Amino acid sequence: MSSPSWSRCATERRTLLGGLLAVTLLRPASAAPEAMAQAIRGFTGGAVPQPGGINLEIPPLVENGNAVPVSIEVESPMTEAEHVRAIALFSERNPLPNVLTVKLGPWSGAARIGTRIRLATSQRLMAIAALSDGSFRLAEQQVVVTLAACIEG
Amino acid sequence: MARTLLRVPGTAQRGEVVEIRTLIQHPMETGFRPGADGTVQPRDIIRRFTCLYNNRPVFEADLHPAIAANPYLTFTFVARESGVLAFIWEGDNGFSQTETRALTVA
Amino acid sequence: MNHPWTGPRLARVALLLAVAVFGPAAGPRSGFETMSPELRAMQQDDLANPGMLHVAEGEAQFQQQGCTACHSAEAMQGVAARYPAFDAARDGPIDLAGRIAQCREERQGRAPLPREGKEMLALSVFVAHQSRGLPLTPNPDPRMEFVRRQGEALFRERRGQLNLSCGQCHDDNAGRRLAGSLIPEGHANGYPLYRLEWQGLGSLQRRLRNCMVGVRSEPFAPGAAEYIALEAFLAERARGLVVETPAVRP
Numbered sequence: 001m002s003s004p005s006w007s008r009c010a011t012e013r014r015t016l017l018g019g020l021l022a023v024t025l026l027r028p029a030s031a032a033p034e035a036m037a038q039a040i041r042g043f044t045g046g047a048v049p050q051p052g053g054i055n056l057e058i059p060p061l062v063e064n065g066n067a068v069p070v071s072i073e074v075e076s077p078m079t080e081a082e083h084v085r086a087i088a089l090f091s092e093r094n095p096l097p098n099v100l101t102v103k104l105g106p107w108s109g110a111a112r113i114g115t116r117i118r119l120a121t122s123q124r125l126m127a128i129a130a131l132s133d134g135s136f137r138l139a140e141q142q143v144v145v146t147l148a149a150c151i152e153g
Numbered sequence: 154m155a156r157t158l159l160r161v162p163g164t165a166q167r168g169e170v171v172e173i174r175t176l177i178q179h180p181m182e183t184g185f186r187p188g189a190d191g192t193v194q195p196r197d198i199i200r201r202f203t204c205l206y207n208n209r210p211v212f213e214a215d216l217h218p219a220i221a222a223n224p225y226l227t228f229t230f231v232a233r234e235s236g237v238l239a240f241i242w243e244g245d246n247g248f249s250q251t252e253t254r255a256l257t258v259a
Numbered sequence: 260m261n262h263p264w265t266g267p268r269l270a271r272v273a274l275l276l277a278v279a280v281f282g283p284a285a286g287p288r289s290g291f292e293t294m295s296p297e298l299r300a301m302q303q304d305d306l307a308n309p310g311m312l313h314v315a316e317g318e319a320q321f322q323q324q325g326c327t328a329c330h331s332a333e334a335m336q337g338v339a340a341r342y343p344a345f346d347a348a349r350d351g352p353i354d355l356a357g358r359i360a361q362c363r364e365e366r367q368g369r370a371p372l373p374r375e376g377k378e379m380l381a382l383s384v385f386v387a388h389q390s391r392g393l394p395l396t397p398n399p400d401p402r403m404e405f406v407r408r409q410g411e412a413l414f415r416e417r418r419g420q421l422n423l424s425c426g427q428c429h430d431d432n433a434g435r436r437l438a439g440s441l442i443p444e445g446h447a448n449g450y451p452l453y454r455l456e457w458q459g460l461g462s463l464q465r466r467l468r469n470c471m472v473g474v475r476s477e478p479f480a481p482g483a484a485e486y487i488a489l490e491a492f493l494a495e496r497a498r499g500l501v502v503e504t505p506a507v508r509p
Contacts, residue, residue, distance in 0.1 A: 059297050063440070064455040064509040067221035067309075069297050094219050095185050103213040107206075107230055109170030114227035118183070118219045146439025156312040158305075178312045180458070222458040223309040 036090050039097035040128060043088045049128050049136035056089075056127040056139040065119035065145040074111035074129040074137060078104075084111035086130040093123035119145050154250065155179055159240065161254045165232035173204065173212075174227045177242055177250070183218035199224055199244035206256075207236035216244075232258045287497050290443035290508055293434075298455075302507035310384065310453035310505025313460045317385025320378055325367060332389055339387035340502050343491045345400040352406045352487045356383050356462065374481050380460055384451040387504035394501050395448055397494045410492025413485055419476025425489075440509070446497035447490065449506020460505065463490060 040049075057071045074084045083106045089099040099117055111129065119125075122144045129137040160174040177199070184196025196218065204212040211230040224242075240252045291299060305311050321327060339355055346353040346361070353361065356374060359382050363369050372379040397403070414425045428437070429445035436442065450463040457465075464486045468478040479485045 059295060061295070063295055063298065066455040066458050067301070069301065071227070091219055095183070096217055096219065098215075098217045099219040100217065101215040102228070103210075104228075105211075107209075107211050107233075108228070109231035110229045112172075112227075112229055114174075114225070116221040116225045118221050156315045158311055158315065160306045174306050176306060176309065176312065178309075178316075223312060225307060225309075 033092055036092050036097040036126070039090055040088075040126065043086075043090075043101070043128060043130070044136045047134070047136050049138035051138050054127060054129050054137040054139040056125065056141050058125060058141050058143055060141070060143060062119060062143055062145045065121070065147075067116045068119055068143070068145075069114070069116050070125075071112070071114040072127045072129075072139070073113075076111050076131070078106055078109055078111060080106045081132070083132045084108070084129050085132055087111065087113060088128050088130075089117070090126045090128070091117075091119070091123060092125070094118065094120045099125075119143060121145055121147075155242075155248075157240075157250070157252050159252060159254060161238060161256070163255070164257045164259060167232060167234075167258050169232045170229050171232050171256075172227060172229050173238075174225070175202070175240055176223060176225045178223055179242075179244070179248070181216075181218065181220055181222045181224060185218070197245045197248075199242050199248060201241075201243045202226060203239075203241045203243075204228070204230070205239040205241070206230060207234070208239075232256065234258055287446050287500050288444050289446055289448055289497075289500050289503065291449070291503060291506065293441055293443055294507075294509065298507055298509060302503065308453065308505060308507055310451075310460055310507060313381050313384045313451070313453075314388045314505060316377070317381035317383070317388070320381045321385055324363065324378070324382065326362075326382070329366075332385075335386045335389040337390050337393055339390040339504065340393045340395050341398050343403070343406070343487050343494065344398045345402045345406075351484070352403060352491055354487050354490050355386060356464075357482065357487070359383060359386065375462060375465060380451050380462065383462065384460060384505050387451065387502065390502040391504055392501055394499050395494055395497050397491070397498055403491060406488050406491045407495050408492075409485075410488035410490070413489050414492055414496075419471065419474035421474040421476075423474045425470065443508075445493075446500055447493040448497050448500040449503035449508070451504065452506040452508055454508050456509065463493075 053075045055073045058068060062068050070089065072087055072089065074087065076082065076084045078084065084104050086101060086103050088101040090097050091099050100115055102113055104111055124140055124142050126138060126140045131137065155178040158176040162171055165171050179199050180197060181199065182194050182197040184193070186194050188194045198218055199216050202214045202216060203210055212228045214226060216224060235258045236256060238254045238256055242248065242250045291302065301307050321332065342358070343352045343354040356379060359379065360371060364371050417424045425445065428442050432442050433444040434442065447463050450466070451460050453460050464481065467486060467489060471478040
């Protein structure tokens with residue numbers, strides 16, 4: 001689980017994540033609105049992703065949902081025998097559940113990506129990694145979006 | 154031509170994990186937003202980004218409307234040999250742009 | 260511990276701490292300081308700041324539009340930090356975008372560029388970016404004093420159906436929240452800037468127009484003298500803050 005390159009904040013988050021997952025596992029994919037669950041099934045082919053080994057970094061409180069920095073890192077040696085094939089990010093309450101899907105391989109050297117996303121409202125996000133052994137890893141974060149008071153009229 | 158900003162090291166050690174950062178000017182119009190006249194603006198997004206390293210894909214991304222305007226992407230790959238990196242963005246309304254950078258591996 | 264200097268020294272440390280915690284007697288505070296760490300990082304990293312795409316565009320425009328026939332980028336250093344200025348020819352104040360337009364229309368004899376158009380924004384952000392890191396030092400021309408006073412009067416004037424002045428939010432209630440958003444002091448030290456709300460780059464006048472629409476008042480015409488007066492007052496109000504162009508704001 002722990003890697004020295006991950007921040008202390010990430011460690012604390014993983015503790016929190018553990019708690020969230022305990023809840024999630026009691027109520028599997030059905031906890032997510034159907035559209036996200038369906039998009040996730042499309043990515044995993046129905047396999048149930050396991051928590052841990054993946055870190056989804058996103059600010060818990062966002063001033064504006066138009067450009068929210070996100071980074072995802074998966075623990076993996078990234079060798080021919082053992083690597084991350086793909087990472088996908090899903091949103092629970094945007095108009096569409098798919099956000100970003102990337103293909104990686106042993107040539108990537110590390111399973112670490114970053115981008116900036118839009119969030120329509122406060123919601124849960126899920127990052128899922130597809131590993132070379134056919135298994136899937138999952139991380140989730142809850143984000144609160146405070147809406148701007150003065151929007152362009 | 155859309156403006157782009159790329160952070161690509163010019164040189165790297167063999168076997169080094171290189172981090173690339175890309176930023177491109179694009180509105181990423183979601184297809185859900187009403188315009189000034191009240192009608193929904195048609196979707197206009199970059200759908201796909203590819204990085205080729207000596208013509209071999211080392212990073213491929215499918216982008217959806219939830220990617221922020223002026224898409225920003227960071228990723229890594231292992232420097233193996235000197236050559237050319239090509240960055241390709243493709244999207245709606247025939248959008249297509251390619252930038253290339255040389256990479257020297259010591 | 261019983262060193263004779265300990266007492267006064269402690270007192271001095273306490274005073275320094277008090278200044279550090281409560282701030283000096285109220286200098287202007289850039290909106291940068293009250294943003295989230297993520298947004299500050301976005302602004303500070305030139306390869307993550309989307310405003311830099313427009314600076315790159317402006318650099319190209321500066322060539323294409325023929326600005327380089329007379330000016331160099333280096334000579335633009337510090338210019339934005341002292342605008343608006345007094346223009347003798349028009350016997351009135353002029354802001355940076357106005358000066359660029361004047362140069363183009365009167366000296367180059369070319370068709371005007373739309374004030375909020377891509378080219379004008381790019382040229383403005385490129386020129387203003389040359390002053391990044393320099394403190395705002397408003398134009399000392401005594402003829403600007405009257406303009407600044409006009410601007411201050413506008414800043415303090417209640418307007419619109421909500422009957423609010425700029426000062427009621429940005430002086431009296433800065434640091435507090437309006438719905439979920441923090442009310443900034445409203446300093447104009449990073450324009451043109453990349454506003455997440457706009458998902459793009461915009462001018463100070465666009466921002467002022469947003470605020471005016473926000474309080475349900477009739478915005479002034481683009482480039483109106485009232486805006487220039489407000490800009491002149493805002494520059495004085497933010498005196499000493501460094502130029503951040505292109506700033507990033509929520």
